[in-house]
Amino acid sequence: MSTVTILGAGVAGLCVATELVARDVPVRVVDPAGGPGAHGCSWWAGGMLAPFCEGETAEATVVAMGQEAAEWWTRAGAEVTCNGSLVVALGRDRQELDRFGRRTEGHAALDRAGLATLEPQVAERFDRALHFRTEAHLDPRRALRALVEGLARRGVTIAREGTPGPRVIDCRGLAARDALPDLRGVRGEMAVLRAPEVSLSRPVRLLHPRHPLYVVPRGDGVFMLGATQIESGARGPVRLRSAVELLGAAYALDPAFGEAEVLELGADARPAFPDNLPRVVARGDTIHVNGLFRHGFLLAPALARRAADHVTGQAATERMHENHAER
Template sequence: MTRVTVLGAGVAGLCVAQELACRGAQVTVIDPAGAPGPGACSWWAGGMLAPFCEGEVAEPEVVDLGRTAAAWWCAAGADVTDAGTLVLALSRDRAELDRFARRTQGHRWLDRAGIAGLEPALAERFDRALFFDTEAHLAPRATLTGLRDRLAARGVAFLTEGAPEGTVIDCRGLAARDRLADLRGVRGEMAVLRAPGLGLARPVRLLHPRHPLYLVPRGDDVYMLGATQIEGDGRGPATLRAVVELLNAAYAIHPAFAEAEVLEIGADARPAFPDNMPRVLRAGGRLHVNGLYRHGFLLAPALARQAADMVLTQEGT
């Protein structure tokens, strides 16, 4: 039996542990926090499994790798909602919607009636939208906690410290800069709101030339609102400017957000390489899975498969 130690219990580490455990490896996960939580940037993620939308700015490889993410998470026991993604723009930013359409695939145009059929609360405010009907989303915190618990139930050991044994797969995110010098941080900020009565069923992206925003339903009238992108690895509290921009954009989607309860405001830094593409690479006697950038839940399954292939192929040679 192949013995593997995974460093880090964020989305990358848990996906790697899942992939290896499913293939019969003996897996230990070491993370100082012991379990998924606020210390992992994936705790603050949107949870959108939206490869076609990401294709607006990401490389084609991101789209290709991300297409299988929803099926992987379903197979891993996660609660995945297949409701698609709705992309909107204010009337003054209509050119942004046209530009988004040119740069992406997998969508269809909706008029006001089409928007009303999907999100009645938005039909009076928008008369034109893009709908990516094959995309999905999940709740990151419940997904991470559930995956960790299922892995523990099948025999994966979770430790807060200890010497790694066997093959070491480093999934520590920004903490791995002690071994990956070109890794950098990209800060993001988010807010969790409760807005009773809106009833939005799917992620909504509002395009803006400077402050694009996404809104992801979490159930029970709760929505995750994000996210700024700022070069820097600061992991402290959100700034006033970021919060104001986020909340103003939410109000632009629907004025009911003016009365929303602000349940939580958070910030963290995502690990990225210079080209914003993830890596599975060998360095310093370890296999590294890192650089997921803003695509954690979307790309972690594909990278986990690559890492497992590399480990188990090496073991068999």
């Protein structure tokens, strides 16, 4: 089988490369940046493998395909924490928690006593929660490094430039708008804090009608806070308004965050199609894997499998929604 050239070394490109190599397909990865880093939206991801929580706004296809993620990442060598996830709301926003529960599945309702058995510190401020027991999370940066190292062990490195061969898989994200003009950017901003006085062992989502927040533990008292969702392809520093909203929501979740050290503020634009569903689309000798929106680490494994099925002739290229039209 001829070598497949993969354009882009973000989460989509690295997952595709890992899946193909596992099937003994020769690959090479080309990325002008030389690999994952702060220049790409994969670097600023939350790393929540939470398909049922995403079902609050996403279609059933996202929920179904996202359930493949934790197992795939574990096999790929990433450290996956399977402690589930929690959803809470302040007293004035109780209706938000009820609405979230009606729109999702795979959860159990907890009272204060039940919550205290999982997260005692959270139970000090909240008397109700939804527990999504089967969900998981990972550290995106460590997971990306695990993929790079796994590929290197198979002799695959990331080149900064190279002439594509006859078989190409384009995973360039927003840079692929030259070929996929209906892609748009959705800006997400996040913060990384060190808060030794805060104790969480699983992601916690704080519902709010204007400023929802999720907090993901990274270990050693470090937490990732995210994330805004702004219709903009702008990249660059975090805006003051977003930083205030993120940090204020964290303080509302637990006042102990008030003493946290702000380690990082970061932002990037995530690629999305108009319907917010990703696509695997074959055009000639090129397969496009794109439009992961805010579901990068959750859905990249499923899309990688489908792209690899097409390359190896195991299945026709699939698109994630029957009404998707190639443009």
